[in-house]
Amino acid sequence: MPEHTELIQRYFRAFAEANIEGAIACIHAEAVWHIDGDPSVVTVGIIRGREAVRAWLIRFPQGFRPLNFSVDRFLTDQNDVIAIGRFRHRVLPHESIVDSDFVIRFTIQDGLIIRYQIFEDTLLIAQARASAAKARTTRLNGTLYGWDDVGQGKPVIFLHGLFLDRSFWHRQLQELGNRRRCVSFDMPGHGISTWRTGLTLDGIAEDIGLWLEENNATPATIVGHSQGGMIALRLAARFPQLVDQLILVNTSAQAEPPERLPKWRKWQDALLGCDEERSAMFNDIQRLTTSAEWLASHPNEALKEHAIMMKHTPPLLSAALSAAVFERDDTRDLLADITPPVTVLSGALDQATPPTLGKEIAVSVPFGRAITINDAAHHLPAEAPEQVTKVILGDWI
Template sequence: MPQLEVAGAALTYDDEGPRDAARTPLVFVHGWTADRHRWDHQLTHFRDGRRVIRLDLRGHGESTGAGVPTIAALAEDVLALLDHLEVERFVPIGHSMGGMIAQTIALTHPARVERMVLVNSIGRMTYSRGRGLLMAASTLVPFKLFVAANIRRAFAPGYPREEVRAHIRASAGTPREVVMTLYGAMRAFDLLDRAGEIGTPTLMVHGYHDVQLPVRQMLRLAKAYPDAVVRVLDAGHELPVEKPAELTAVLDRFLAGTP
């Protein structure tokens, strides 16, 4: 896989599909402790008709690099990759933390964002009492147990246990320093009061059973956006892998301008 050296990290990425100036490239950005393969279904579906770019964020998947203290720093990584690939205007599609990155780019570089998709993402980190206790206990339990507890909570009830275990194993490969530093970056993330400045047409897709970032938090963000379409699917926090075909169908309609 190709890599780009940027700010002390080597970012692994995929860049597939036709370079058609008439169709804006799609840029998929994964979430915390995940990797670019969260988007396998979408890559396969869209790459025949569009340029599709996805990356492993620093310290995740096949990318190297230490954690950074802000979501804005991750956004700069994404923009550095797109500058390297000579992509000026694009459609960011971000899951969870990836949606925070997408919103940061839309706020700071609005001319570069044609449309935007937020999947299981919000504008301000707020935690339930249970999630707060889990995060507070993170320094008291073995790291792998901490990761496992977070990943199990991310899936809707009834999702196959073996697939959950596979995601736990993959997430546990993310270095502890990266996981905890980026947890701090997410905790500090807050653009809810500035969301009204983002005029980019935006699709917000959320899982009804998401307990990590509950749907009510997404709806609070949607109210602040001037131009937002909301879709709620029967899934948990890991929509790209829980309901990949349904998510892809929703993306298709939004990109085609169909309600």
Template sequence: MATIDTAMGRVGVNDTGGTGIPLVLLHGVGSDKSVWRPQLEAFGQERRTVALDYPGYGESLPAAGTSRDGFASSCWAALDALCITQAHICGLSLGGVVAIAMHAAAPERCASLILADSFACHPEGQAIYDRSIAASRDLGMRGLAEARVGSLLAAGATVALQTELIETMAAIDPAAYAQGAEAVWLADQRTRVRDIRCPVLVLCGNEDRITPPSLSEDLKDRIPHAALVEIASAGHLSNAEQPAIFNRVLAGFLAGVEQDG
């Protein structure tokens, strides 16, 4: 793990190095760049693969008053500092929301978008936001993590993954978590997704109770050229729960995009 100084402050980054069009990985609201370890290990052997922390998360410095567009700007600033002009942008949950915001800011820099367990607008977003903020305040971040882990993962998730998720979420600064919760749950990017022209893959765990498959189906319907794949026996963290399936589907998508390009 490392950090890089950017025009918008210090950003936490895992960068495998390598050639080809880079794959950029964006984490969810209760996580950090470490959640992408299975993808960094798999894709970093064949292409440059980069996982980023948002402001206040992981190894990134906080930024007061930031928003989903601020997160997107921070990610672009990090890619500028890494001399990456174009990339495949893969985001999970909040990461998908940020990926859409990144595309809105610089569509020409997006070789493709991979939107995993995400949405354009969550119909229960306000209620989820209110519950999340109240729980983080009343229970603390560790208490929130322990209360939420069961709903985040599919029934077959390992104890090791549950423990890792709890420890990662417990380490998040409450102020950064509040910014991330607002950025994801109060997002309404239904207008933005209509303007997406690059190739798009929508992924979702078929047991996701936080952003259920119906929201991924809605996202695909709003982006008519998008492909949709459900991942069996996965909940909200499909990339970590079923990494072999996730990686295989993602690898096939990237190969198709680059062959057509």
């Protein structure tokens, strides 16, 4: 019934404005409020009566600081109104951010709300209340993905390169977290993210696209480094409506050059060998991907990066290597169809992906530009973090 929906909309407007008396005017004297979840969360419980609801409304800011709240649709059935939407809240006391879909069932009697029951991700809310952790996990098409989700605003999605993990972007998240919603993924086979048989770079792009659609994160700026940039290209070509812009860092649209494959096979053998072999291999990788000056001037960061590489599960990382190197196809034929703006960053000292490969992408897409950063190699987000952040913010002219 239209008048029932109008009542619920009036309640939501008052709630959003912290207008308690306006909200109470929509509520029946004998109303029941039903919120399931962890009882330590201040809003959880079952209460009856308008005054109890008034106290609940007053108490709400003690548990939550709303960032976004949207209702996508209303469904009505006689005296019931179902509101379907999504919220993004800071959960106190730690101010962890949670996103959750919700369904609220309102029952109307005598022109007022006599019953309220919300269905939401109560486990996530309880976890956020107990910890300030920004980490999240879910399964996408059967593969477990881990990510960090911080900040508020236009979404920026970070996809790291081979052998790294989501902490690779920590400098960018520190700088952008107050201005953007930043989501940094562990790519499959890295960190806590798993792998599934037959997974390819195209399959990862499909997984990330699915996550964007289902997590209210579109259109997004996609920032992809090396392998992550290859995935970003595939994502933008297949799902351009999900992408606001692409920022590609040290990446290529070509297949891996055949003359480099024997070296990769030796590295893959070492990856599946003993700890000493893996450690030596990762030392080789670091010398290839970062400048000698950076390694000498940032010994602690280099050690942390090496430790991250050593923590990966070798068989999963080996599968990721195969997909990124041996099974990677040439995507240059897709570039003309990528409609979002594309910025390609390259390090002048990059031996793994020389700047010419980035410039090739920039001149092949409809709206592209290439930027070369001097005195840096393949790991620009670590070697030149301020420059990368400026490009993401649009501050680089």
